[in-house]
Amino acid sequence: MHRRSGDRLAIADVPTNMLCGLLLMGRELGVNSESWLAGLRLSVTQLDDPRTRISYRQAIEVIRRALPTLPIDGVGLAMGSSQNGGNFGLLGLAMKTARTFGDAVRIGLDYQRNLGPLMTLSLHEHDAQTLALVATAPEESHDLLPFLCEELFSSVLMLGRELAGERFSPLWVELGYPAPGYAAQYATLFRCEVRFEQARHAVLLDRRWMDLPFASYNPVTSQQALALCHGQLASLSMRGETTAAVERLLRPQLRDNPQMSDVALALHLSERTLRRQLAEEETSFSEVHDRIRTERALELLQDPELGIAAIGNQLGFNDAREFRRAFKRWTGQTPSQTRRPLA
Numbered sequence: 001m002h003r004r005s006g007d008r009l010a011i012a013d014v015p016t017n018m019l020c021g022l023l024l025m026g027r028e029l030g031v032n033s034e035s036w037l038a039g040l041r042l043s044v045t046q047l048d049d050p051r052t053r054i055s056y057r058q059a060i061e062v063i064r065r066a067l068p069t070l071p072i073d074g075v076g077l078a079m080g081s082s083q084n085g086g087n088f089g090l091l092g093l094a095m096k097t098a099r100t101f102g103d104a105v106r107i108g109l110d111y112q113r114n115l116g117p118l119m120t121l122s123l124h125e126h127d128a129q130t131l132a133l134v135a136t137a138p139e140e141s142h143d144l145l146p147f148l149c150e151e152l153f154s155s156v157l158m159l160g161r162e163l164a165g166e167r168f169s170p171l172w173v174e175l176g177y178p179a180p181g182y183a184a185q186y187a188t189l190f191r192c193e194v195r196f197e198q199a200r201h202a203v204l205l206d207r208r209w210m211d212l213p214f215a216s217y218n219p220v221t222s223q224q225a226l227a228l229c230h231g232q233l234a235s236l237s238m239r240g241e242t243t244a245a246v247e248r249l250l251r252p253q254l255r256d257n258p259q260m261s262d263v264a265l266a267l268h269l270s271e272r273t274l275r276r277q278l279a280e281e282e283t284s285f286s287e288v289h290d291r292i293r294t295e296r297a298l299e300l301l302q303d304p305e306l307g308i309a310a311i312g313n314q315l316g317f318n319d320a321r322e323f324r325r326a327f328k329r330w331t332g333q334t335p336s337q338t339r340r341p342l343a
Contacts, residue, residue: 011239017116019063022036023044026069054241055241058241059116074182077185079151080156080158081154081157090232096214097221101209101214105210111229119149130207133203135152163214176198177196178196250288
C-alpha cells in the first residue's frame with residue numbers, strides 16, 4: 001500500500017489500550033482530557049471502542065499532551081504497576097495457559113502488536129545465564145522514553161509476577177535516559193538495581209525462569225486463545241489516518257447511510273480534500289463505506305433472529321432487495337447463502 005510521504009508512523013494500526021489507560025487515570029485524578037484529543041480526529045468514545053485503530057503519530061501526540069496535565073510523578077510506573085492478566089485480554093490468557101514461563105514469553109513477543117505497544121520488545125542473550133528483554137522505539141518518540149519505558153517494563157513486571165509468582169523480579173534494569181527525581185520508585189517496584197544512562201532499554205532476567213512450569217497449563221485453552229490472538233494480529237490493517245478516521249465516523253452511523261459530504265463536514269474537510277486524502281491512501285469513500293457495511297452485515301447475519309430486511313435497515317437500506325444486491329456485490333453471495341452454514 002502507498003504510504004503518504006512514506007510515513008510508516010501515519011498508518012492506523014495501533015490499538016488504543018494504552019490511551020484508554022491514560023484516559024482512565026485522567027478521570028481518576030480529575031483531569032479534563034478533552035484537550036488531549038483536539039484536532040486529532042479522535043474522541044473519548046472512539047478510543048474506548050476495541051475496534052478503533054490509530055496511528056503511532058496520533059498516540060504519541062496524545063501522550064505528549066496528557067503527561068503535563070497529570071499531577072503525579074512516574075505516570076508510566078503508576079499505569080503499569082496497576083496492570084494484571086486481565087488487562088492483557090486474550091494474549092494474557094494464552095500466556096497463562098502456556099506450558100512454561102519461557103513459552104509464555106515467546107507467545108507474548110509473537111503477539112505483542114495486538115496490545116498496541118509503542119515500544120517493540122525482543123529477547124536477546126546477554127550471557128550464558130542471563131537474557132535481556134530489550135525495548136526499542138522510533139526516534140520520533142525520543143522525548144517520551146521515560147514514560148514509555150516505565151509503562152512497558154512495569155506492565156511486563158506485573159504480568160511476570162502473575163505468571164511466575166510474587167518472587168519474580170529482574171536481575172537488573174537498564175535505561176537509556178538520566179535518572180528522574182523519583183528514581184527511587186523504580187527500585188521499589190522492580191526490587192533490583194536500576195541503571196540509568198545506559199546504551200539500551202532492557203530488563204535482564206535469570207535464564208532459569210524460562211524453564212518454570214505452569215500449574216495453569218491447559219493445551220486446549222492455550223491453542224484456542226492462540227488462534228484468537230492470531231486472528232487479532234491478522235486484522236491489524238495498514239490503513240492510513242484518514243481512512244481510519246472515516247471508519248470511526250461511519251461505524252455508529254450506518255443506519256443513517258451517511259454521505260461523503262457528511263463525513264467531510266465532521267472531519268472539517270472539503271469533499272475534494274477528503275477524496276484526495278483517501279486516494280493517497282489508495283482507497284475511496286465508497287470502498288471504505290462498503291467494507292464497514294460488509295463487516296457489520298456479516299456480524300448481524302450470525303443472529304438467526306434478525307431478518308434480512310432488518311439487517312439491511314441497520315446498514316442504511318430501506319429496501320431489502322437493494323441490500324441483497326449490494327451484499328452480493330460485496331461478497332459474491334446473497335445474505336441467505338452466507339447465513340445458511342451458520343443456521
